[in-house]
Amino acid sequence: MTIERYNPREAEPRWQQAWQQAGVFETPADDPRAPYYVLEMFPYPSGRIHMGHVRNYTMGDVVARFKRACGYNVMHPMGWDAFGLPAENAAKERDIHPGEWTYANIATMKAQLKAMGLSLDWTREFATCDVAYYTQQQSLFLDMLEDGLAYRRQSKVNWDPVDETVLANEQVIEGRGWRSGAPVETRELTQWFFRITAFAAELDAALDTLDGWPEKVRTMQRNWIGKSEGLHFEFGLVDAPEGFERLPIFTTRPDTMYGASFAAIAADHPLARKLAETNPEVAAFCETCRRTGTSQEAIDTAEKLGFDTGIRAAHPTDANWHLPLYIANFVLMDYGTGAIVGCPAHDQRDLDFALKYDLPVHDVFVPADTGERVSDTAFVPPKTQTVRYVRWAGEETVQTCRAAMDASLAKFEAAGWGRRQTQFRLRDWGISRQRYWGCPIPIVHCESCGVVPVPKADLPIKLPDDVTFDRPGNPLDHHPTWRHVACPQCGADARRETDTMDTFVDSSWYYARFVTPHETARPVDPQAATRWLPVTQYIGGIEHAILHLLYSRFFTRAMSRTGHMAVDEPFEGLFTQGMVVHETFSRARDGRDEWVSPEDVRIEDRGGERVAFLAETGEEIAIGSIEKMSKSKKNVIDPDDIIAGYGADTARFFMLSDSPPERDVIWSEAGVEGAHRFVQRVWRLVGGAAGNLSDVAPLAASEGDAGEISKAAHKTLKGVGEDFGRLGFNKAVARIYELVNVLAAPLQAVSDGTADAAMCGACREACEILIQMLAPMTPHLAETCWHALGRSDLVAEQPWPVFDETLVVDSTITLPVQINGKKRGELAVARGADHSHIEEAVLSLDVVRAALGDKPPRKVIVVPERIVNVVV
């Protein structure tokens, strides 16, 4: 019997409509089943979806469909992270309003997502630029302000003096503005901050409870929060200006205090500012430091520079021991007290500085074995390693740094030279942005009343639509009327805050809003939010490991503290998926390399080597490195082309095959074709046999050929269920391939009418299992096959099948036999055979006898149901 090819173009829209009509993916509020909240990081509406989105949303969809089948009340919403810089860039470049551009992109991308057949509850959709959403965000801001979690202070920004604009770090290229090319300056502005440091200790400690997160993400967050125990002390300053006689310092290495050779303060330290007032040289130096920019990377990689203030710092242990006091460009005002003590022997940065300024290097400890002294590489062993302390708070001793740090702290405290202190590296979160396309900060500045919060009754503060981008700077600032407003307190003329919020604020609570997306009276319904949160499984890119996830953890706490819900953590399970990358192609053009889109490239095989040609002209071009898909390198594959050509199921299946989901995946046309062949193969086999199976009752067999089929099906079912639970999609795919290989011949026999009743029953059951396992990954194909088997209901509504325990265990197992750790033979034994029986059988094997000769074995290691190793 021949069968028509599976036609996804016809089948996919049909099933998508069927699901929608049945409302299978909508989450009822009053459902008694256990809730399961699956969420993928919502996209920025950049224009079109890319393969990274396809991968991310396919993974989430498999989880959602699988958990739904497992009996959970699944919530799987989608929305748009819609504020941000690109919309303003589009406005400038193409004279289109940011809102218009954004909503047009959303429409396009929504249609693309719909074509993927995702099991999303679209009734919950919103965009963060919707007035309804940012109104509630303004309300949250006011609550946080009232609670002391929002405040204003001075802080630095990158300033482009030519464009007269604040620049984002990514807009600063090698110290210059990306458009103007002018050297970037830093400016101090009064800006709004969220007091995330109020939760520093809690955010750190609670990491231990996040069992459902990858260890690497927890480690990154722990390092970012940077909790450290150390010594707080003060230097007495000699020849310092009045009021600066004491200099507070925090050091994490009290054990190295006797190796100090200088002290240094940040260019923004109050003392440095004081000195700059009267000393032009100091002022000039501080200005140089500020030009480095605001990014940590720029500060760390800049040449270490210092300026000797002439002031001397008296060591706390000995008032006569004076250290020079420098202003240094690598000291940060934001961390600790903005001042450090330098110990060159045991810190590379301090050593570089000491060598540059000819300062002494005192070894505090030396390697316990060699006793080697420091020359041009600082000696920084792990704190758990034992070393010989030669110059510290006690006798010469061999001990770990950890022990010496504890002992030093105790000694300093006892002597009254300082005290123990816990310090965090985490800084407060600056949220002010001098931009138009963001959530307005609901504040009014009044001459007489000062900073006045907008009363909640006056919300929302809407963005004005009539803005222009032909002038530099923030359009809200030079809008003719928007900023002028009466003071909510005294009624006098006042002006609005024109800064908008960092877009990270928008994405810090959207997961909570999805629970009750249409609430108008408040950000979230506290009871519903508390019931649905935390998100059961959150899926997104590893690039968000620190900022987005940490800000969300802070927001959950802030919202709980201000009474919006009672939730500790936003995301119970976290999965970070890898990127979709593609090879790049380029050709030389006018002496420069020009990127070529893969669509214009033809690949040929030349003696086993891949060679690329420009399809149109036949010109040979270069195959470049494999990189993250980006428009600038033209290595982008449009998902629409794949879906139009092969169907959504093929695209989905390919995204789940082969590469482990946490790792990057390389896009290749060959891989897509492989996935598509599989889709067709399943249809050919199941669809072909369906006619002879539609009247057969599914029945597992335990004996004979039919038994082999049922065993394979149930073993696969067990494995795939475990794989889906762990998001191990590539392994599930491999298992299903194996099962299909096993089913191929029997299904052909059913098709040919040569299969007996037992075989037909087993095949019918195996097909149903196969279809249900495929359903989360290739849902349209699954429905088509299901229907062909004579079922009139939807796979999407079927409960997950249960495997039969007796079919998944084998009665005999094959043990590999090693001699000295190398596999030399095999031994078939009954499951549960006892140790001595196995040992006896192994020793009588020919290979073992030959290896032993006439000597007895030194040792025989039997690992039950695993392996046997004979040591000779």
Next chain:
RNA sequence: GCCCCCGUGGCGGAAUUGGUAGACGCGCGCGACUCAAAAUCGCGUUCCGCAAGGAGUGCCGGUUCGACCCCGGCCGGGGGCACCA
């Protein structure tokens, strides 16, 4: 510069987390079907070697009966670094 991760055949990857390295897929080779091609099906495919056998998980060293897996040191690639999202 700092923090985190990754490295296995021609390619994507698997290995029950210290127990048979290379499952499954792609590619390639051979064969079947076909007038022919496509599609499909079957067999083979880590490397060296005719073979017996030997080598082998980025490199060097260590622990162990046994190491892709644990430890130390290097090399290469990626992510993040607080205003890209």
